[in-house]
Amino acid sequence: MLTEESPYIDLIFSLTGQTLPLDNGYIVYSALSRICPAIHQLEDISIHPIAGIPESSKELRLTQRSKLQIRLPVDLIPFIYEYLAGQTFSIGQNQFQLGIPEYNPLHPFPDLYSRLVIIKRFQEPQRFLEAAKRQLERLNIQGTITLSSRANGQPQCRQLTIENKAGIFPVRGFGVQVTGLGEEDSITLQKYGMGGKQKMMCGVFVPSRRNKRERE
Structure with missing residues (x-):
């Protein structure tokens, strides 16, 4: 069982593809859960909003700076890495590719x-x-x-x-x-x-x- 002392990190995957809906939190979570069903049960992870350029009132165009960032305890790194590193997922007719992740420890900021x-x-x-x-x-x-x-x-x-x-x-x-x-x-x-x-x-x-x- 994870303890309160378990350090957390951001696991950062490069993300390539064309466009996502601007309101994409649920659909990205659903797509990742199809690759890694355990994401649905895990209580200790969170997913950052994905950066991009709004192309309209409904679409977000991905750029080289677009990433999939998952915040999680270090204990879960091997598990998430195994299921998501290098994988592809689909949303509608569009396909998206995840890269090999980098790691970013949490740092304190006053604001x-x-x-x-x-x-x-x-x-x-x-x-x-x-x-x-x-x-x-x-x-x-x-x-x-x-x-x-x-x-x-x-x-x-x-x-x-x-x-x-x-x-x-x-x-x-x-x-x-x-x-x-x-x-x-x-x-x-x-x-x-x-x-x-x-x-x-x-x-x-x-x-x-x-x-x-x-x-x-």
């Missing part, structure tokens, strides 16, 4: 950001923020948490489209920033993230110093 955090039953900004603060408190993390805002000052609301036996439906969430973190708290937040759907690219925290283009 962290997540593009989309989803907390079940909390889709109104103020109540969501209060729920997010409670999650930090449960992890004994001290920091200042705010919702990311758009140019007009409104909270940065996004959605993840998921599919289950009941059908296809969107789930709303918000961009979240946590600032003023100590080193230990920063690593803790990166390890455990915030909210649900972390295997669908939600609630994964990265340094806020990444520029706006990378975030979007």
